[in-house]
Amino acid sequence: MGYERTEEMLTAYEGYLREEEHKQTTIEKYMRDIRFFTSWLGGRPVEKAVVLEWKEYLQTKGLAPATINAKLSALNGLFQFAGMKECSVKFLRIQRQMFREPSRELTQDEYKRLLGRARREGKERLALLIETICATGIRVSEVAYITVEAARKGRAEIDLKGKIRVILIPEKLCKKLIKYAEMERITCGEIFLTQNGKGLSRQQIWREMKELCKKTGVEPSKVFPHNLRHLFATLFYRVCKDIVQLADVLGHSSINTTRIYLMTTGTEHARHLEMLKLVM
Incomplete structure (x- = not known):
């Protein structure tokens, strides 16, 4: 050809x-x-x-x-x-992983350290962006749907690939988003913008997060937007114990996809085995 x-x-x-x-x-x-x-x-x-x-x-x-x-x-x-x-050729067969690598497991404490460092350095946009992704479980590609209008309503309607789902925004986060928008003189539309008034690209978000992690002692392998979504999923499931509800919130069409988000590290699994107290 x-x-x-x-x-x-x-x-x-x-x-x-x-x-x-x-x-x-x-x-x-x-x-x-x-x-x-x-x-x-x-x-x-x-x-x-x-x-x-x-x-x-x-x-x-x-x-x-x-x-x-x-x-x-x-x-x-x-x-x-x-x-x-x-x-066409067949895909490689992949055995389903039981555990998540500890080097990629972002903890709640590390998340708080990232937020604290960003705010101490005056990087409010980055801090609020990290907080928004983690507190709502949205994908980095869905950040554009966090608008002034959504913050006022307390919910964002995400329309991707012909599927629409509603994301609830915590009241405390709504207040922060509105306050930030007022400070930046953003009266409507997307809240997270560049200095030129354009929406943030995933590359820019990724880069800013990586730069932040160098100053917090958090391993770079743990710091990327999708890992904030993983942390949200883990903490949400601990509260509701309902994987079907979690799948709906994350926008998954299959619960098998949601299960991946709930994988724990081998260390945590070992701790659970110890708690069984079956070895006398």
Whole structure:
């Protein structure tokens, strides 16, 4: 397949993903993974044997199985779209993890240290953003739905990929958000904005959080937006003990996804075993 034909197909596939209302970040990742594959291909014809070779190549790079499967998913989607389903390959089988790595487990104490440091440095936007993600359980891609109007109502309506869910905002947080908006002279729309009045990108949020963790003694591997969502899920479940309700709050269509958020570290599991007092 020639270069021009390949580019034509990729452009068409990207348009198809937009029509299917995939998130922009998802589309960008799919296209990045596919272009990586076409670059590796080096002009060879696309055949299943070559795609299997690509799969093996990814494994030699030491990538996590989930990362490899994500890249294969992007490629399989293209094959399905292009009428080349015979080139699709199976995903790597991944055994469900029982425990979460301690190096990625953000504790409530560490969360408070991050907040305290941000406020001592006068980084109120960052502190309030961290607090908002953790207190509501929203995804970083949903920060744009935290608006002045939502803060006044005490709830935000999130509309992504054709699914709408309502997020309740704690009263105390609403007051903080409104006060911050007034201080920044934001009268309507998104609350978390750059100096140019644009919404914060996930890259900027990620970067600011990483810079903050260096000054708090919290391991960088624990400090990223999605981990705040994990902490919310853990603490919410401890209070309500209802995984179905938690799944609704997080916007999960499958409880199996929610279970991942409730994985504990091996250390905590060992403590639970000790509490059974079954070894005499």
